Amino acid sequence: MDPVRLWLVDDHELVTEALSVRLGAFTDLWVLGRCATDDPNLLARVERGRPNVITVDPDSAGVDEVELFTSLRLAAPGARLVVLSGLDDADRVVAAARLGADAWVPKESGVADLVQVLRGVCRGEGWFPPRHLGAVLRGLREEVSRYREGGGPLAALTGRERQVLVSMVDGLRGTEIAAELGLSANTVRTHTHSLYRKLGVHSRLAAVSTARAAGLLPTRRDPHQTT
Incomplete structure (x- = not known):
């Protein structure tokens, strides 16, 4: 098997530095480089x-x-994307899978587990936390079904994305949508x-204009509008 040629993208320099050292101990893993998500030369370097x-x-x-996932895909066509995250949010795991992530590995996982996933994705395998795997499979099946059935510009949206869009049509902002739906601000941003x-x-x-044109009307008066 060809060696795993690895690039680490993480804003925590100490984490990537330590991980580079640990992964460098495996002869079939080559850490080519590491950088932050806001590195202006990220895509060129990758x-x-x-x-x-x-x-x-x-x-x-x-x-x-x-934008990050799409840009990385364009910079390294064919590269496998493995999310290393400290969050445990089923919605974000599903969203990452829809964006093309091949694996989602919690940061609390051991290096041995991570190495197994890295080797596996190079063989065409995928890996998501077992507790979220059902949600990932359901989400992907639902998206395929919606694309096959058609039904207008809103047909491809997941139930949660549609809820976010309805809230936008109602005039709610990001933090208000998060409070309304019981989600984190990051999760709302991902769905948006x-x-x-x-x-x-x-x-x-x-987005609101498209939704209104498709027949999605406000369900409440704009909360920011004064009487």
């Missing part, structure tokens, strides 16, 4: 390095997961970017 596996931590505030991608839009205004 493209030059030509890794076949990229580990990425998208937990940092302000990270657009859709995912529904933007599926609707082919790049802004809140465009």
